[in-house]
Amino acid sequence: MTATEALVLPDVDTPDRATRSRPPARRRVGITVVRGALAVFFALPIVFMLISSLKPDLQIFADLGSWRALAPVGDVSLDNYTGVFDRVPFWQFLLNSVVISCATVVLGVLINSMAAFALSRLRWRGRGFVLTVILATLIVPFETLALPLLWWVNKLPALEADGFSLAFTQGWLNTYHVQIVPFIANAFSVYLFYQFFSSIPRELDEAARVDGAGWFTIYSRIVMPLSGPAIATVSILTFLPAWNSYLWPLMVIQSEELRPVMVGLQYFFQLNVSWGQVMAYSSLITVPVVALFIAFQRSFINSIASSGVKG
Amino acid sequence: MSRKIGRIVAASLATLAVAATAGCVAGGGSGDGAGSSSTIELWTHAGGNEAELGVITTIVEDFNASQDEYTVEVTDFPQDAYNDAVVAAATAGDLPCIVDIDGPNVANWAWAGYIQPLGLPEETYDGQLPGTLGVIDDEVYAYGFFDVALAMFSRESTLNDAGVRIPTVDDPWTGDEFDEALAKIDGLGRYDQAVDFGTGGGGEWIPYAYSPLLQSFGGDLIDRSTFETADGALNGPEALEWAQWFRGLVDSGYMAQTSGEDATADFVNGTSGILYTGNWADATVRDAFDDAVVLPPPNFGDGPKIGAGSWQWGLTTGCDEVDGARAYLEFAHDTKYFVEYGEATGLIPATLDAAEEIPAFAEGGDSRIYLELANQFAVVRPETAAYPFISSVFQKATQDILSGGDPQAILDKAVSDIDRDIEQNGGYTF
Incomplete structure (x- = not known):
């Protein structure tokens, strides 16, 4: 294993900044201004959401169309946040989404990377065909699969705890795992891992084989440790749809105790919509996503850049 | 190593199998034992609506305490997610016994086999507003505790300054008077729009809000004598007149082609002179203006019209405890619960008896109108x-008309689409 420690992937290596020629000062200022303008442009909706979450409903609309919409001025308070916590079991929704999203990410990284490893590193007949079939599933939108999938999961057997015993039941509706299992295998994640694994030199495999390593050891102790950016990218790309999922939990979850945050958002759309509370709730559920992106930002950008995948 | 893992897996599976078998034995007898009550599931769209959900909970608790044969359990969904959840549950064969249904969906759900006639005594519905009953082929499939009403809101000061008379239920504006009023309010120069019809709204708001205007002109969404064609009703001269008038409001600058996200908030903030919306906006408007006035919709020839049919309660076809569900629905149909709904939500109580017990809706009350x-x-x-x-067809047609398309062509296309759908579904006969 020691032979692999000093190896660094050429594709994900960060070029030495010192060797780059710096652009002229005027150009640097121009680039900074453009970047700043873009940053402000993309940040505006989030700023508006955060600021509006502090205002009463009528003031939100009164401030629209002026700079006041983006400034914490007027009757600013945390009343909307208090209203959110009074109106919905926010922490329960949040916990549900965290459990569902994290489980989907962890299992998704594991399963999809294993599939990609088999497709990328192992030699077996038909792997090209299998890869093609997996990629072909990318063109099928989830909406077309939702109803058949619903029918299917409702027929699957399940084990249910009944006191100190277990009982076989039919149907996965109203469970955590019905919100997780159908989304673990993901063609796009397989493709990302496949792309990344293909860039890792095969000489590493051969060296490890000489040292007596099996395929699982190569996967777990050589390939995966070198695939940080791909893992980060897949984690984020799996986490976001899991966090934002709405249609599927709406179809399969009836119990409030198991609903994720996005279904919770609908609680605020009544005949009289409380826009301040909508903004407060949206702010609260956006925080984890932003935090996750900031945490994995560097790896995410590295992987996107190296795999040539654009979102 | 792999042999050891294999043993662990095998042992786990064996343990699991034994436990599961034991569970199957135990589970076989874990149903309702002697003396325990049967559970009746009830689903409601009132998730997030504390007032409405509170009343439902009260009724359920009262019913559960009143007898020991049945226990009703409430599951609440947020309104915008509710219909999809019910349809999904129906697909999975997992519907509860009692559901609430948005009024206009009653016929479709009955046709689709989701719900069955309530089977309650006829006299149960004495004194109930007709719009709060879901009646199909003379059978009641659902009843509601409340209804909502469309109205127009303005300010007395606005109308007086514009020199416009204030219409009443007995003497509403004619179409010409309404157009004249809009011109005068526009002439005040105070408002971005003389009237806000909520054109930024989508979905069911469009037929709910605008088909009564069409009906006031003499048109309709379908020929109600047969329910088999929209020809003549949705594309006749009256419907064309409605379409041209509605688009004309945009052309003349009296109304925005797409209004703001919240028309009530815009009205309160002084964006529009007249607001056309439902009585759910009453409290917000009255809180904002001391001189707020509630106006009936105009009479464009066939009399003023408003929509009807809010949420109602129905009984599903797959219900195992039909007697219990009927017992609950009959228990709930009590004037005191209609009063509680009206007081909690501020919406129109569905029976006249209940209205008389709520000061706001009693004779002389602020909400009597x-x-x-x-x-x-x-x-x-x-x-x-x-x-x-x-x-869905009317939603698209209305948006196309407001966008400036040829009204006759749009209405003809809508009629063609509707007629084809009815034909393809065999006339939607039961």
Whole structure:
């Protein structure tokens, strides 16, 4: 294993900044201004959401169309946040989404990377065909699969705890795992891992084989440790749809105790919509996503850049 | 190593199998034992609506305490997610016994086999507003505790300054008077729009809000004598007149082609002179203006019209405890619960008896006008299983008309689409 420690992937290596020629000062200022303008442009909706979450409903609309919409001025308070916590079991929704999203990410990284490893590193007949079939599933939108999938999961057997015993039941509706299992295998994640694994030199495999390593050891102790950016990218790309999922939990979850945050958002759309509370709730559920992106930002950008995948 | 893992897996599976087998034995007898009550599931759209959910919970608790044969359990969904959840549950064969249904969907759900006739005694519905009953082929499939009414809101000062008379339920504006009023309010120069019809709204708001205007002109969404065609009703001269008038409001600058996200908030903030919306905006408007006035919709020839049919309660076809569910629905149909709904939500109580017990809706009350509007001008959306399709077609047609398309061509296309759908579904006969 020691032979692999000093190896660094050429594709994900960060070029030495010192060797780059710096652009002229005027150009640097121009680039900074453009970047700043873009940053402000993309940040505006989030700023508006955060600021509006502090205002009463009528003031939100009164401030629209002026700079006041983006400034914490007027009757600013945390009343909307208090209203959110009074109106919905926010922490329960949040916990549900965290459990569902994290489980989907962890299992998704594991399963999809294993599939990609088999497709990328192992030699077996038909792997090209299998890869093609997996990629072909990318063109099928989830909406077309939702109803058949619903029918299917409702027929699957399940084990249910009944006191100190277990009982076989039919149907996965109203469970955590019905919100997780159908989304673990993901063609796009397989493709990302496949792309990344293909860039890792095969000489590493051969060296490890000489040292007596099996395929699982190569996967777990050589390939995966070198695939940080791909893992980060897949984690984020799996986490976001899991966090934002709405249609599927709406179809399969009836119990409030198991609903994720996005279904919770609908609680605020009544005949009289409380826009301040909508903004407060949206702010609260956006925080984890932003935090996750900031945490994995560097790896995410590295992987996107190296795999040539654009979102 | 792999052999060891294999043993662990095998041992785990064996343990699991034994435990599961034991569980199967135990589970076989874990149903309702002697003396325990049967559970009746009830689903409601009132998730997030504390007032409405509170009343439902009260009724359920009262019913559960009143007898020991049945226990009703409430599951609440947020309103915007509710219909999809019910349809998904129906697909999975997992519907509860009692559901609430948006009025215009009753016929479709009955046709689809989700719900069955309530089977309650006829006299149960004495004194109930017609728009709050889901009646198909003379059978009641659902009843509601409340209704909502469309109205127009303005300020006395605005109308007086514009030199416009204030209309009443007995003497509403004519179409010409309304147009004249809009011109005068526009002439004040105070408002971005003389009237806000909520054109930024989408979905069911469009047929709910605008088909009564069409009906006041003499048109309709479908020929109600047969429910088999929209020809003549949705593309006749009256419908064309409605379409041209509605688009004309945009052309003349009296109305925005797409208004703001919240028309009530815009009205309160002084963006519009007249607001056309439902009585759910009453409290917000009255809180904002001391001189707020509630106006009936104009009479464009066939009398003022407003929509009818809010949420109602129905009994599903797959219910295992039909007697218990009927017992609950009969228990709930009590004036005191209609009163509680009206007081908690501020919406129109569905029976006249309940209205008399709520000061706001009793004779002389601030909200009495909504009851009168609902009683005199309400037109239920077509009671046909084709309604969801008609609704979606009308939504598109209205948006195309407001966008400046050729009204006759748009209406003819809508009629063609609706007629084809009805034909393809065999006339939606039961």
